[in-house]
Amino acid sequence: MGGIDWGDAPTWVAGAFAAVAAYYARGTMKSQQKQIEEQRHFIAEQSLNLALERAQLSAAAEDRKWEQARQISMKAWIQGGRFDRATGQTEGPRVWSAEVLNGSPVAIWAIHLCFVPADQDAAGPGLEANPEGRFRHSLAASEKEYLFSAPAPLAVLERNRPVLHFRDDGGVEWALNEYGKLTEKSGDCQCPAAQV
Numbered sequence: 001m002g003g004i005d006w007g008d009a010p011t012w013v014a015g016a017f018a019a020v021a022a023y024y025a026r027g028t029m030k031s032q033q034k035q036i037e038e039q040r041h042f043i044a045e046q047s048l049n050l051a052l053e054r055a056q057l058s059a060a061a062e063d064r065k066w067e068q069a070r071q072i073s074m075k076a077w078i079q080g081g082r083f084d085r086a087t088g089q090t091e092g093p094r095v096w097s098a099e100v101l102n103g104s105p106v107a108i109w110a111i112h113l114c115f116v117p118a119d120q121d122a123a124g125p126g127l128e129a130n131p132e133g134r135f136r137h138s139l140a141a142s143e144k145e146y147l148f149s150a151p152a153p154l155a156v157l158e159r160n161r162p163v164l165h166f167r168d169d170g171g172v173e174w175a176l177n178e179y180g181k182l183t184e185k186s187g188d189c190q191c192p193a194a195q196v
């Protein structure tokens with residue numbers, strides 16, 4: 001009798017089962033790999049979204065931080081002295097004057113002038129702010145104030161440039177120079193006007 005050798009049937013059946021199992025196992029593995037791949041892609045996309053969200057949030061926070069300080073303005077000029085008709089010159093000590101305007105809707109704090117050397121070569125003696133008007137504890141919304149330096153010869157004033165220091169409503173310390181450049185201050189204030 002030809003045909004199937006039934007004596008070997010169990011082996012054959014086992015082999016067939018093994019083949020089918022392997023086939024399905026491969027299928028399962030493939031679909032699992034696909035799932036893992038999809039998950040990986042999803043996670044990558046999510047972390048990208050989170051990073052973008054974080055960047056947007058910190059940009060918005062940075063904007064908010066600068067918002068009030070940008071509404072503070074200062075105009076500074078040298079004034080005083082005595083005009084001498086004979087020479088046509090203004091003589092004697094003069095002062096730096098600064099008009100400070102709080103254009104923001106809330107108060108600012110610890111308002112004072114500091115003087116920084118115009119350049120490193122011309123550092124010269126430091127200039128102190130006028131004791132009478134050197135420090136304002138607070139400046140209300142829309143309030144204006146005038147701050148002065150101590151009197152000094154013109155050459156000294158020209159070497160020492162005024163910088164306005166103040167603290168905003170959020171507690172951040174700022175420096176605003178006579179050209180309108182605003183920078184966040186780092187560290188404690190070392191200027192004489194702040195030591196009162």
Ligand SMILES: [Zn+2]
Binds near residue numbers: 165191194
């Ligand atoms: Zn200061």
